[in-house]
Amino acid sequence: MTSLGHWAGVLVTAPLVLLARAVDPLLRAWQRWTGIGGMAAFFLLPNLLIFGVFVLIPIVLNLAYSMTGGTEILLAQRPYVGGEQYARLLECQDYSRPLTCREDQFWTAARNTGLFVLFQVSLMVAVSLVTALILNREIKGRGFFRAVFFFPVLLSPVVVGLIWRWILQREGLLNLLVVNLGLEPQVWLNDRVTAFAAAVGVSTWAHMGFYTLILLAGLQAIPRDLYEAAEMDGTPPARVFRRITLPLLGPNLAVVLVLALIRGVQIFDEAYVLTGGGPGTSTLFLTQYIYEVGFASLLRNPGLAAAASMLMAGVLVVLTLVQLRLSRSSAGGQR
Amino acid sequence: MTIRTATAAIALALAAAPAFAGEVRIMWYSDGVEGEVIQDLLSRFEAENPEIDVILDNVAYQVIQEQLPIQLASGQGPDIARVTNLKEQAQHWLDLRPYLSDPAYWETNFGDRLDWMREEGSDAIPGFLTQLTLTGGFANATLFEQAGVAIPGEGATWDDWIEASRQVMDSQQLPAAFAVDRSGHRISGPAVSYGANYIGEDGNPAPIDDGTMAFAGKLVDWTSQGLMLPEVWVSAAGTTYRAAADDFINAQIPFYYSGSWQVANLSTKIGDAFDWVAVGTPCGDAGCSGLAGGAALVAIKYTQNPEEVAKVMEYLASEPVVREFSERTLFLPAHAGVVAAGGLQFQSEDPNVQPALEKFVQASTETLPASDALPAWRWANAYYGALVTRISQVMAGELTLEEARPLMDQDIADQVAAAQQQ
Structure with missing residues (x-):
């Protein structure tokens, strides 16, 4: 068996070894010529190419679209209008009252997205933290529960939206439960408050496993001896949490917070399938607005959609910079 | 989103595939059984016209609404498409008149509604309504x-x-x-x-x-x-x-x-x-x-095979084919001759x-x-x-x-x- 395994290994790795030997002199020559910086550039180049083609060029194209008008799809056929689309989006008498804005649906979507981020991120961080704290304890079936909480992360957002739609619709599972309890069934997705709460709750359910995992890793990195020392001193659990767990989990919490913020601003798939933006426009979020204007409307307006997405990208860039800063300070703190 | 994106990508890839001589690609969506009916009718056409290979791409209606316009704008797309957004995309339809053996037949039988799919002021014949x-x-x-x-x-x-x-x-x-x-x-x-x-x-x-x-x-x-x-x-x-x-x-x-x-x-x-x-x-x-209103089958002007496209369209717009299509799909025909002749025997055992x-x-x-x-x-x-x-x-x-x-x-x-x- 050993011999068989050995030869199978040789067979698999042989082409790689041959390739490595073939390119090795070339790489050495490259390193002599360009130095260590040149080697770094060489290995980064493939990734940069992919990033450029699929991220940078689309961003530049999107910026170009945002400065054009008309309904034609091809950029070359679209007239240049400068900042007209941005002016249209930003024209408003009172930003707190979307109906006074020229593009009232954009501002309604922006307000909804802001509220969604506020509620969803708060809930997400709280629930993920509690779940991580529980899963960090020596409980029975810990591995099973870790898998259970992570499982929704693996589901397609469309599947998540459909599952919860079936649960929350008029003839859904929740109403079956409600009726069995002798209560009046509700049309949960038709009420502004419950529909919005459903969007927040479902999104939290779908993604909390990921954030729980990050926090769990942070919890497990906290040295056990700190807790043992606190226990010997008779420190109450609440104080242990406040003085040991929270400070040492700070960097992970910051990352979770910013990632959840970015994800919250981008909310689309599951909310779109779940509520379609309704009732009325109470769960219309920015990404759905952009999708509707640019793609789904009977008369599309790609320029307006591109301008809206550039504004949204601006918010995401700010959040990403915050995340980078937090990551750097957290890395610095650990050193 | 994932399913829609995948479907759209497949449809886009299929429709963007280069056309070969004698090949006619149709982008089709279905509300009911019409996909099966048209496939059957096209199989008969291919048997009678072995030099033309007709490929029917069955796609979701959403692909017709959201992806087809993008293909058309870039000068690509299928050779024929079944669409409901007739007027706004009229600049992409092929005027079949030079390729039809009898344009008068089309004017006589579909003329009332050709304006629905023409550009303003045009007298082109881009296609016909598959259903009214x-x-x-x-x-x-x-x-x-x-x-x-x-x-x-x-x-x-x-x-x-x-x-x-x-x-x-x-x-x-x-x-x-x-x-x-x-x-x-x-x-x-x-x-x-x-x-x-x-x-x-x-x-x-x-x-x-x-x-x-x-x-x-x-x-x-x-x-x-x-x-x-x-x-x-x-x-x-x-x-x-x-x-x-x-x-x-x-x-x-x-x-x-x-x-x-x-x-x-x-x-x-x-x-x-x-x-x-x-x-x-x-x-x-x-x-x-x-x-x-209605859904129309229109020829796309970016086709490499307009003669073959016209031949397929002439077959599908012919009176017996329109009659059979309507009777089997339970759609109202938009063909003046079929309507005037009457006697449509819709193929359903449902008394409703x-x-x-x-x-x-x-x-x-x-x-x-x-x-x-x-x-x-x-x-x-x-x-x-x-x-x-x-x-x-x-x-x-x-x-x-x-x-x-x-x-x-x-x-x-x-x-x-x-x-x-x-």
Whole structure:
């Protein structure tokens, strides 16, 4: 068996070894010529190419679209209008009252997205933290529960939206439960408050496993001896949490917070399938607005959609910079 | 999103594949069984014309609506497509006249509705309607009978219908009395029945008028009274299309306003669960008008094989093929010769089908001129989109109807301005 395994290994790795030997002199020559910086550039180049083609060029194209008008799809056929689309989006008498804005649906979507981020991120961080704290304890079936909480992360957002739609619709599972309890069934997705709460709750359910995992890793990195020392001193659990767990989990919490913020601003798939933006426009979020204007409307307006997405990208860039800063300070703190 | 993206990507990849000599690629969507029927008809064509290879790409309707326009804009796409957005994409259709053996046949049999798919002022022949549609209502006869409520007869108004449906709802403890598909197209025939006219004297959109407001006001009132099923209109934002067919099929509503294209769907899914009847369009102050429309098969001008495309189109537009297609799919034909000859034997054992189709044929004679003008009007979609978006907001309590009125006018004006910005 050993011999068989050995030869199978040789067979698999042989082409790689041959390739490595073939390119090795070339790489050495490259390193002599360009130095260590040149080697770094060489290995980064493939990734940069992919990033450029699929991220940078689309961003530049999107910026170009945002400065054009008309309904034609091809950029070359679209007239240049400068900042007209941005002016249209930003024209408003009172930003707190979307109906006074020229593009009232954009501002309604922006307000909804802001509220969604506020509620969803708060809930997400709280629930993920509690779940991580529980899963960090020596409980029975810990591995099973870790898998259970992570499982929704693996589901397609469309599947998540459909599952919860079936649960929350008029003839859904929740109403079956409600009726069995002798209560009046509700049309949960038709009420502004419950529909919005459903969007927040479902999104939290779908993604909390990921954030729980990050926090769990942070919890497990906290040295056990700190807790043992606190226990010997008779420190109450609440104080242990406040003085040991929270400070040492700070960097992970910051990352979770910013990632959840970015994800919250981008909310689309599951909310779109779940509520379609309704009732009325109470769960219309920015990404759905952009999708509707640019793609789904009977008369599309790609320029307006591109301008809206550039504004949204601006918010995401700010959040990403915050995340980078937090990551750097957290890395610095650990050193 | 993942499924839609994957479907779109596959369709895009298929349609973007280079055309080979003698190959004709058709992008097709189905509401019912027409995909199988057209495949069968095309197989016969290929047997008779072995030099032409016809490939039928069955795609979701959403691909036709969202992906095909992008392909067309980049000068690509299939050779033939089945579409419903006929007028706005007319610049991409191929004028078949130079390739047809008998263009006069097309003018004679499809001429009435060729303007629906032509650019303004053009006399091109881009294709033909595979089906003529008309909006209209359906009633669950069994529910009416169980409730002891008579189905309203000829000349009954919308108020009569909703009152009768309310009685059925109360009697049978249903969640709602009726539903209308969430679509600006669907409510436009009824709005015209209340005196609406969308088209201004200069051909541009007219301001929202009292006729439109009258029917919109009724829909809003009926929704607030719990008579119209809220899941369809209220539970979505923007111009999202939602049909209420499943609610009717599941006997949740006794009255459903949609259109003739639902006949095959209802027949297939309802089976013998209950009896249903087509009832035409209830009346308003100005008439009892539905709104005509249809799906067309059009040739795409970017094809590399126009002669072969014309040959396929001539075969599919021929009288016997149109007749067979209509009889097997339960679609109303748009072929003047087939309609004039009559005697269509719709292939269904469902006793509800033949009377339903006959009712739609009869209702097609009752449409008003303001409604007849809409299918060929360039700005119809701008109007429909504004109506759906804003009326839904009113139903959800975000706006009053009077607040919605200038917003609808502004939405339409914005769409027109954007489209004219060249």
